[in-house]
Amino acid sequence: MPETLEVESQAAETWTLLRTLFGQQRRRFLIAASDLALHPAQAGALVQLASPLPMNELAARLGCDSSNVTGLIDRLEARGLVTRRSSFHDRRVKHVVLTDSGQQLRERLLERVGQPTPGFERLSISEQRQLATLLRRILDDGTAAREKRSS
Amino acid sequence: MPETLEVESQAAETWTLLRTLFGQQRRRFLIAASDLALHPAQAGALVQLASPLPMNELAARLGCDSSNVTGLIDRLEARGLVTRRSSFHDRRVKHVVLTDSGQQLRERLLERVGQPTPGFERLSISEQRQLATLLRRILDDGTAAREKRSS
DNA sequence: TATTGTTATACTCTATAACTATA
DNA sequence: TATAGTTATAGAGTATAACAATA
Structure with missing residues (x-):
């Protein structure tokens, strides 16, 4: 098999596995949101905050x-989960801040979606470290490379 | 550091990296859907079909x-992307089938979200294989284990 | 002039409950 | 009696365009 084909098919296979995990996590997220009486977008906002x-x-x-x-x-805000706070530096900007109640709900949500998916515990510590290393390489935004170019 | 704590923190760190990748992929998906004039749920359905x-x-x-x-x-269906087909075996059931047009749109969508995320190409083939092996262990639904138990 | 956030509009998504047809 | 799919309803998400306040 030519190397370029091998690269493509291995990449495709691995990416499909990742997408399967994405789908699994997405369903977990939707169920957790529903259980907490949050719409998916609301739950997504809480996670970001x-x-x-x-x-x-x-x-x-x-x-x-x-x-x-x-x-x-x-x-x-109507449910008392967040408040708006105007920025001092730029009065056009409004910051969204969690209330105590919002903080609590966010923690309950993260107890569910922030925990590794069932099956994750099958990895040993060293395998988890290996996985983390690979993921960091994918996620690396290239800061070092940009710094190198701009110098 | 006690081993249980080490397990938990390594797991938490690795899972956070995976969730970052999930979020990145989710945004990619939303942008691709929007570009193809599909609502997120419609795009999700197309991917499943x-x-x-x-x-x-x-x-x-x-x-x-x-x-x-x-x-x-x-x-x-109104956009001509899918049709309903009643099942022969159980007349209550309706199968959703892509039309040619729906098939084409699905392929355009998968060209974008089905391709590995930018950054993935930084992994060598052997690293991709390593990643696939780790993901399979997480995703393994335990069929072998169940077969063992039931014997 | 450009940017942040809001409003108005039109359409889609989502859960619940009640309903029809089929098993 | 249970299940697959539909309908009705009410509330929420979504993109677009136009707008006010601020930079």
Whole structure:
């Protein structure tokens, strides 16, 4: 088998396995959100709010238009889960902040989706380390390379 | 550090990396769907329809109620992307089948989300194989173990 | 002028419950 | 009696375009 073909088929196979895991995790997420009376988008917003975020940034992370975030946050605010806080530096910007109640709900959500998927425990510590190393290589945003180029 | 703590923190770290990759892939998916004028749920349905599926099964895979799938498929059908085909064996069951047009759109979608995420190519073939092996251990549904127990 | 967030609009998604047809 | 799919309903998500306030 020519090397380029081998590269492609191995990549395809591995990526399919990852996508299977994605799908499994997505279903876990939807069930957890439903159990906590959250719509998927609301649950997604809660997950992102580890620290306060501008509406802007939240929209980017959720992959949707910022006009949606207005209504999304309106409803979370009506339920007492978040508040809006205007920025001192730029009065156009509003930061979304979790309330205590929102913090608690976020933790309950993360207890479920933040925990490794069932099956993960079959990996030994050294296998988990191996996996982490591989994932970091995929996720590496190339900061070092950019720094090198700009110098 | 006690071993149980070490296991937990290594697992937490590795799982966080996987979740980062999930989030990245989710955003890729949403952008691809939007570019093809598909709502996320419609795109999700198309991805599942590698082969015809009962409405039932589709709802399970999408993690939503089957009443939603009725409307979802109605709209895809109105756009000529799928058809309903009654089952011979059980006349209650309807299979959702892609039309040629639906097949083509599905392929365009998979060209984008079915391809490995940017950064994946940084792994060598042997690293990709390593990753595949680790993922298979996580995903293994324990068929062998069950067969062993039932014997 | 450009950017942040909001509003208005139209359409789609989502869960629940009640319903029909079939098993 | 149970199951597959549909319908009705109410509330939420989504993109687009137009708008106000601020930079």
